[in-house]
Amino acid sequence: MIFTIMYILGGVILLVTFLGLIAPKSYNVSRNIQIRKPLPEVFTYIKYLKNQDDWSPWTKKDPKMIKSYKGIDGTVGAVCSWKGNSDVGEGTQELLEIVPNDYIQTELRFIKPFKSNSKAFIKVEKVLPEVTTVVWGFYGDYKFPKNIFMIFYNMDKAIGDDFAQGLQDLKELLES
Numbered sequence: 001m002i003f004t005i006m007y008i009l010g011g012v013i014l015l016v017t018f019l020g021l022i023a024p025k026s027y028n029v030s031r032n033i034q035i036r037k038p039l040p041e042v043f044t045y046i047k048y049l050k051n052q053d054d055w056s057p058w059t060k061k062d063p064k065m066i067k068s069y070k071g072i073d074g075t076v077g078a079v080c081s082w083k084g085n086s087d088v089g090e091g092t093q094e095l096l097e098i099v100p101n102d103y104i105q106t107e108l109r110f111i112k113p114f115k116s117n118s119k120a121f122i123k124v125e126k127v128l129p130e131v132t133t134v135v136w137g138f139y140g141d142y143k144f145p146k147n148i149f150m151i152f153y154n155m156d157k158a159i160g161d162d163f164a165q166g167l168q169d170l171k172e173l174l175e176s
Contacts, residue, residue, distance in 0.1 A: 016145065016148070019148045019151065020144045020145060020147065020148055023142070023147040023148045023150055023151050024142060024147060024150050024151070025141060025142055025147060026139065026140065026141045026142065027139060027140060027141075027142065027150075027155040027156075028137065028138075028139040029137055029138060029139070029155055029156050029159050029160055029163065030121075030135055030136060030137025030138075030163065031135070031136060031137065031160060031163040031164045031167055032133055032134060032135040032136070032167070033133070033134055033164075033167040033168065033170070033171050034127060034131055034132070034133050034134075034171075035131070035132050035133075035134055035170070035171045035174050035175060036130055036131055036175050037130065037131075037132060037174050037175065038129060038130055038132065039101055039124050039125075039126045039132040040101055041174075042124055042132045042134060042174060043100065043101045043102075043124050043132075045174060046104065046122050046124070046134070046170070047074045047095075047098055047104050048073050048074045049069065049073050049074075049078055049079075049080040049093060049095065049106075050069065050073050050080075052080075053067070054169075054173055055166055055167075055169040055170040055173055056166055056169075057162040057163075057165045057166045057169070058084070058087070058088045058162070061084075061085070061087040061088055062084035062085045062087055062088045064084070064085075065082050065083065065084035065085070065088055066082065066083045066084070067080060067081065067082045068080075068081045069081075071095075074095075074098075075095065075098070076095050076096065076097060076098055077094070077095065078094070078095045079092055079093065079094045079095075080092065080093045080094075086113065089110055089111070089112040089113050090110070090111040090112040091108060091109050091110040091111050091112070092108075092109045092111075093106050093107070093108050093109075093120070094106060094107050094109075096119075101124065102123065102124065103121055103122060103123040103124065104121065104122050105119060105120070105121045106119070106120045106121070107119055107120075108120050108138065116140070117140060118138045118139065118140035119138060119139055119140060120136075120137070120138040121135075121136070121137055121138070122134065122135070122136050123135040123136075134167060134170065136163050136166065136167055137163065138159075
């Protein structure tokens with residue numbers, strides 16, 4: 001009986017170890033779109049956290065979301081905190097780096113529905129004087145044993161459509 005329990009326990013440990021080794025260790029989701037506006041105009045608009053309310057897909061998922069801001073919006077150190085329904089959860093977004101007319105990087109710190117940290121970015125690239133490509137995405141690492149569950153969850157499929165919709169809304173807003 002003891003040997004059977006030890007074999008079962010050993011098998012479970014082996015299985016968990018194997019799954020931990022083959023499971024994804026990181027994620028990187030991004031989408032892009034071209035907007036018919038000059039790059040400086042696009043960048044000036046997207047660097048403000050408050051402007052994200054106008055095109056963020058998560059604002060549409062919870063229009064009653066409670067938000068607060070700290071710091072000077074559009075500058076490094078500015079923070080947006082939110083608390084919303086089960087579709088948007090609760091967390092903060094902090095502006096970490098701003099390279100004018102190139103990109104912004106933020107840190108997303110989720111509290112609910114589960115704790116996690118990710119880096120997010122918005123990058124702009126000049127295509128023509130009146131056309132700008134905007135790339136929006138986020139990335140991060142999965143820690144063991146959480147990464148095992150990610151074998152069955154595709155972050156790109158789960159979030160990618162939201163990024164695409166947000167960029168489409170941004171395009172419509174800026175081109176109108």
